[in-house]
Amino acid sequence: MMSYITKSPWIIHYDASSCNGCDIEVLACLTPLYDVERFGIINTGNPKHADILLITGSVNEQNKEVVQNIYSQMAEPKIVVAIGICASSGGIFRECYNVMGGVDKVIPVDVYVPGCAARPESIIDGVVKGLAILAERQSALKAGKSMARDVRQTAKAENIDESEVGLQ
Amino acid sequence: MNLTWIVLFLILAPFVGGLICGLDRIVTARMQRRVGPPILQPFFDIIKLFQKERLRINGIQGFCVLSYLVLILVTGAIFFSGGDLLLVVFALMLAHVFLVLAGETANSSYSHIGAQRELLQVMSVEPMLILYAVAFYIVSGSFTVATIIEHGILGISYIWLLPGVFLGIAYIFTIKLRKSPFDLSTSHHGHQELVKGITTEMSGPTLGMYEIAHLYEVIIILGMIGIFFAGNPLLGLCVLVLLYFLEVFVDCSTARVKWQLMVQSSWLVIGLIAFVNILALSVFG
Ligand code: SF4
Numbered sequence: 001m002m003s004y005i006t007k008s009p010w011i012i013h014y015d016a017s018s019c020n021g022c023d024i025e026v027l028a029c030l031t032p033l034y035d036v037e038r039f040g041i042i043n044t045g046n047p048k049h050a051d052i053l054l055i056t057g058s059v060n061e062q063n064k065e066v067v068q069n070i071y072s073q074m075a076e077p078k079i080v081v082a083i084g085i086c087a088s089s090g091g092i093f094r095e096c097y098n099v100m101g102g103v104d105k106v107i108p109v110d111v112y113v114p115g116c117a118a119r120p121e122s123i124i125d126g127v128v129k130g131l132a133i134l135a136e137r138q139s140a141l142k143a144g145k146s147m148a149r150d151v152r153q154t155a156k157a158e159n160i161d162e163s164e165v166g167l168q
Numbered sequence: 169m170n171l172t173w174i175v176l177f178l179i180l181a182p183f184v185g186g187l188i189c190g191l192d193r194i195v196t197a198r199m200q201r202r203v204g205p206p207i208l209q210p211f212f213d214i215i216k217l218f219q220k221e222r223l224r225i226n227g228i229q230g231f232c233v234l235s236y237l238v239l240i241l242v243t244g245a246i247f248f249s250g251g252d253l254l255l256v257v258f259a260l261m262l263a264h265v266f267l268v269l270a271g272e273t274a275n276s277s278y279s280h281i282g283a284q285r286e287l288l289q290v291m292s293v294e295p296m297l298i299l300y301a302v303a304f305y306i307v308s309g310s311f312t313v314a315t316i317i318e319h320g321i322l323g324i325s326y327i328w329l330l331p332g333v334f335l336g337i338a339y340i341f342t343i344k345l346r347k348s349p350f351d352l353s354t355s356h357h358g359h360q361e362l363v364k365g366i367t368t369e370m371s372g373p374t375l376g377m378y379e380i381a382h383l384y385e386v387i388i389i390l391g392m393i394g395i396f397f398a399g400n401p402l403l404g405l406c407v408l409v410l411l412y413f414l415e416v417f418v419d420c421s422t423a424r425v426k427w428q429l430m431v432q433s434s435w436l437v438i439g440l441i442a443f444v445n446i447l448a449l450s451v452f453g
Contacts, residue, residue: 004219007212035202037193040209046364048223048371051216075371076221138219 003138005051005077006131008040012050014070016103017093018057021117022084026054028120036124047073052130053107054123056083058090060098064106071107077137079110079130083123088112170249177248177387178241185383186210188390189356192416196357199420210383217376225274225369232270233374237381239263244388250314253301260297260388263381264290267366271353274369282365286353288427292434293340299442300392303333306449313395320398327396327407332445334396338411339437343430344389346382347419350430356382 015023029036030043044050047070059067071080082103085091090101103109110133113126190207197204206212224230243259246252264286271283305311307329308319320326327334342349346356354365370378390408397404425433 004212004216008209008216032201035197035204037197037205038203040205040212044364046368048369049364049367049375051220075223141221142219 003135005138006135008042009051009127009131009134010042010044010049011052011054011127012044012047012070012074013054013056014067016055016057016059016063016067016087017099018084018086022056022086022115025117025120026056026083026123029123034120034124036127039128041127047071048075050074051078051134052127053078053080054083054127055080055087055103058086058093058099058101059103059106060096060100062098064100067103067106077134077141079134079137080107081111081113081126081130082109083113083126084118085114085116088114091116173248173250174245177244181244181387182380182383185387186214188386188412189383192412195413195416196420199416210379214376214379217379218373220372222373223371229270229273229369230374232266232273233370233377233381235266236263236270237377237384239266240381240384240388244384244391247313247388247391250312250317253304253311253313253316256313256388256392257294257297257301260385261290261294267378270370271366276369278364278368279366282353282368285427286366288431289343289350289353292350292431293343295435296336296340296438296442299438299446300333300337303330303442303446303449304395306446317395317398320395323399325399329449330396330445332441332443334393336438336442337393340434341389341393341411342415342418343434345386345415345419347415349418349422349425351424352427352430 013023013026028034029041047053051074053071053074055067071078080103082088086093087103088109090099093099094101100106111126111130113122115122118126187207189210190205193209194204194207239259240263243256243263246259247256268283268286268290271279271286274280301311304316304326307326308316308324310316310319316326346354348355351357352365354367367375367378390412393408393411394401394404397407
């Protein structure tokens with residue numbers, strides 16, 4: 001059976017510490033000009049509904065846990081797309097005393113989209129590249145190479161307060 | 169005969185409902201000068217949800233959502249097999265009680281707010297549904313859908329006798345479709361306000377069950393509006409298409425209102441238009 005996840009990839013967008021340049025380009029993808037809903041893409045704003053995590057901006061000591069929290073709340077299969085050079089490597093903020101670097105310092109990143117700011121075309125391209133990975137994960141999940149996990153355990157392992165994750 | 173209708177409803181309703189929702193999304197997109205998703209998109213979404221990992225947030229939420237789905241199926245089965253209208257109204261309400269419970273079980277304030285707003289929506293809709301059943305009883309002398317349709321075919325023109333009740337049901341149709349301006353508890357769009365309200369903590373297959381229940385519910389409400397035109401199905405179909413188009417138009421051109429306005433305005437419509445309609449019927453009829 002084919003994997004329908006590539007026909008209905010729902011995204012969640014998180015602004016780690018972007019200058020808003022990349023954010024506005026992510027939102028541009030939803031406008032009539034680019035209209036990513038053509039591909040079934042929906043901007044959900046809810047990690048529990050999302051398949052793709054789009055992160056703009058570098059991570060810092062303050063939002064590191066938020067990023068991990070969002071990631072751990074998403075159901076498998078899921079991928080992470082780092083948008084813009086800040087999210088990829090830290091970009092011009094790399095040297096700042098509070099910046100840890102790219103998003104891959106705290107969670108695994110699957111696709112890096114270059115640019116400052118990343119153009120809507122390349123963001124869509126990055127998401128489409130990610131779909132192939134998503135489909136692979138889906139078949140791995142089906143084959144039982146268990147990526148399924150107990151949320152409570154993940155929450156504990158990553159030292160996240162359970163009440164914040166919405167667990168009881 | 170009855171069993172055939174139940175089976176037909178159970179099998180066909182999600183497909184028809186899915187196509188209607190797919191069309192709905194395309195028309196919405198066109199109104200916003202976008203291209204929009206393929207017409208089969210609702211099916212892709214639901215199949216995908218069932219292929220996703222099952223994240224259980226507790227032992228009870230999945231059960232509540234399943235009960236919501238099952239009770240919606242029961243509601244539809246009663247209605248489409250020509251059963252009792254009052255039973256339809258109460259089964260529909262019970263289904264929503266389980267949905268509210270599903271929202272309340274999660275330890276998330278977004279989910280709780282969604283659940284409370286769902287209760288407010290039930291509160292706005294329920295008086296109208298009961299009046300709807302009463303109105304058909306007054307006109308046809310029976311609560312049974314089969315008899316009501318029979319009388320309609322034999323010549324009682326419900327839409328002529330009950331225009332106020334029809335308007336009232338059309339008004340709460342927006343609430344039932346989870347469309348703007350009354351999409352308080354959650355929206356059928358991928359909006360983000362209060363994250364996703366009552367569905368915030370549902371994911372994967374649980375959300376899939378919720379979506380399927382919604383498709384069935386759309387068909388039930390369309391059916392309930394349809395029996396106003398029991399004697400003239402073609403006119404009924406045209407009115408349903410027009411009404412749905414109007415709903416999409418209103419959805420695209422209004423912003424979400426506060427809950428006070430939703431409850432007050434729907435009670436006002438019910439009290440002024442639907443109730444007066446029934447009153448006039450029992451005085452002059
Ligand atoms: S890559 Fe450029 S535009 Fe994007 S967040 Fe960083 S500085 Fe801003």
